[in-house]
Amino acid sequence: MGKLTSGIRLKTTRSMDSIEDWLALHCQGEWDVRFGGIVETDEGIIRKQLDVMFEKIEDKTSFRDQFLTHGDAGAAGVSYRG
Secondary structure, X not given: OOOOOEEEEEEEOOOHHHHXXXXXXXXXXXXXXXXXXXXXXXXXXXXXXXXXXXXOHHHHHHXXXXXXXXXXXXXXXXXXXX
16 A cells, blocks of 8 residues: 555545545545544534545545535535645
8 A cells, every 4th residue: 555645634424435436436546534533513413524545645636626626515514624
């Protein structure tokens, strides 16, 4: 396995399977998704906290730009930092 040097922490209502499926299809390098617990927003919405780690910065950028900011990201309850 390559060295996972870059990551994004996100809070989401999406399934881990949907995130892992996207990563498997779109990433050129190694990646890993780590469960960080359950959090509740100020609005009372329950979300999973996940750390998504990447070997290649290009994969991180692609995930951020394509998976997190397009389509139904807002409706799916995704917030991130990283």
